[in-house]
Amino acid sequence: xxxxxxxSAARAALVRCHACHLLSRMQAPPPGGRVLCPRCGAALHxxxxxxxxxxxxxxxxxxxxYIPANTLPIMTVVSMGYGEPSTILSGVQTLxxxxxxxxxxxxxxxxxxxxxxxxxxLIYLLVSVRRKSRWRPRDRTVLYRITExxxxxxxxxxxxxxxxxxxxxxxxxxTIEPGAGALAFxxxxxxxxxxxxxxxxxxxxxxxxxxxxx
Amino acid sequence: MACQDCDLLCRKRPLRVGEKAxxxxxxxxxxxxxxxxxxxxxxxxxxxxILFVLANAYPLLDFRFQGQTLEISVISGVWELYxxxxxxxxxxxxxVSILAPLLKILALLYVLLPLWLDRQPWRMARVFxxxxxxxxxxxxxxxxxxxxVAYVKLSDIATIVPGVALYxxxxxxxxxxxxDATLEPETIWECLETQR
Numbered sequence: 001x002x003x004x005x006x007x008s009a010a011r012a013a014l015v016r017c018h019a020c021h022l023l024s025r026m027q028a029p030p031p032g033g034r035v036l037c038p039r040c041g042a043a044l045h046x047x048x049x050x051x052x053x054x055x056x057x058x059x060x061x062x063x064x065x066y067i068p069a070n071t072l073p074i075m076t077v078v079s080m081g082y083g084e085p086s087t088i089l090s091g092v093q094t095l096x097x098x099x100x101x102x103x104x105x106x107x108x109x110x111x112x113x114x115x116x117x118x119x120x121x122l123i124y125l126l127v128s129v130r131r132k133s134r135w136r137p138r139d140r141t142v143l144y145r146i147t148e149x150x151x152x153x154x155x156x157x158x159x160x161x162x163x164x165x166x167x168x169x170x171x172x173x174x175t176i177e178p179g180a181g182a183l184a185f186x187x188x189x190x191x192x193x194x195x196x197x198x199x200x201x202x203x204x205x206x207x208x209x210x211x212x213x214x
Numbered sequence: 215m216a217c218q219d220c221d222l223l224c225r226k227r228p229l230r231v232g233e234k235a236x237x238x239x240x241x242x243x244x245x246x247x248x249x250x251x252x253x254x255x256x257x258x259x260x261x262x263x264i265l266f267v268l269a270n271a272y273p274l275l276d277f278r279f280q281g282q283t284l285e286i287s288v289i290s291g292v293w294e295l296y297x298x299x300x301x302x303x304x305x306x307x308x309x310v311s312i313l314a315p316l317l318k319i320l321a322l323l324y325v326l327l328p329l330w331l332d333r334q335p336w337r338m339a340r341v342f343x344x345x346x347x348x349x350x351x352x353x354x355x356x357x358x359x360x361x362x363v364a365y366v367k368l369s370d371i372a373t374i375v376p377g378v379a380l381y382x383x384x385x386x387x388x389x390x391x392x393x394d395a396t397l398e399p400e401t402i403w404e405c406l407e408t409q410r
Contacts, residue, residue, distance in 0.1 A: 009216035159360025162291035
């Protein structure tokens with residue numbers, strides 16, 4: 001197996017259906033139309049369309065939103081008429097001060113470490129594909145898979161706020177007002193998920209197969 | 215067949231039950247042969263549906279404070295966000311905690327029940343594609359972690375009694391993870407091919 005040079009479906013003039021995985025022969029699309037998969041009827045693309053442009057746009061949007069997500073309060077706890085805004089980082093800090101170490105760690109990983117690492121991983125993957133890097137493609141593919149699967153866990157804080165917000169009916173004692181930071185933070189998670197979905201990991205491997213076109 | 219992550223052409227060969235095929239170049243899981251995939255996934259999806267109903271019909275947490283009792287459920291959290299004009303946030307939470315998991319379970323049942331009876335569901339390809347699209351947005355397990363974080367945070371202030379829905383929710387996560395583990399998309403797509 002290894003002595004034969006690796007052959008990708010694209011070089012063999014085959015296209016893989018992104019939905020049902022059937023391989024079919026590549027065809028030129030009719031003017032203004034799309035080629036459909038003969039088995040399941042999904043639109044066929046050699047690679048995800050405009051993968052890099054879309055992934056860049058979504059990643060940069062997420063980067064910009066990351067600023068209000070961390071500076072604006074995600075919620076304000078109002079008790080006895082005194083309001084105390086709390087951001088993502090101050091929420092972690094409160095947990096540490098209260099001695100809830102395991103919980104602080106969970107929230108820190110989900111709300112701070114994962115979004116930052118995810119944005120960095122996406123930027124790195126996009127830059128490395130743009131530069132047609134040939135460095136450790138297999139590890140970069142694994143990085144992509146982790147990036148794609150781990151992002152959802154950042155929603156923990158948003159869900160926590162949704163639960164706390166339901167306590168509004170205890171009005172006289174304390175109310176919890178969700179803040180604009182929560183919205184920005186949810187948007188960061190959604191946009192990074194969309195960015196990871198629009199990135200096509202096969203682009204990492206395309207650079208491996210065309211050494212002349214560097 | 216071609217690898218979904220690196221586009222390498224691989225020759226498909228029949229597997230024994232329990233075997234998995236991985237891409238020789240990038241290590242991606244290509245396909246696997248799982249025992250009684252359709253029957254098992256169908257059973258698990260049915261249990262998931264029942265658990266989903268329980269998880270949403272009953273309160274997650276009973277919050278007791280100075281003689282007052284407040285029941286928090288999945289939908290009441292969404293509703294309070296909506297009532298405070300944070301409707302985008304309410305919509306996001308609603309979609310990923312209620313709508314996407316429900317649609318995913320229903321779509322699975324819609325595809326698998328007729329296949330189990332040797333029939334081809336109408337528009338099967340389209341519905342089955344939705345399952346893959348919905349998959350990343352069904353964040354049941356993340357939601358439960360959010361509930362637990364809220365639970366620990368609040369347990370200092372008041373007495374909180376976990377409700378029926380919390381247990382149903384935990385079981386739902388197990389059931390949904392198990393459907394993902396037993397479902398073999400390759401087999402389903404091959405059903406489409408033979409029945410055309």
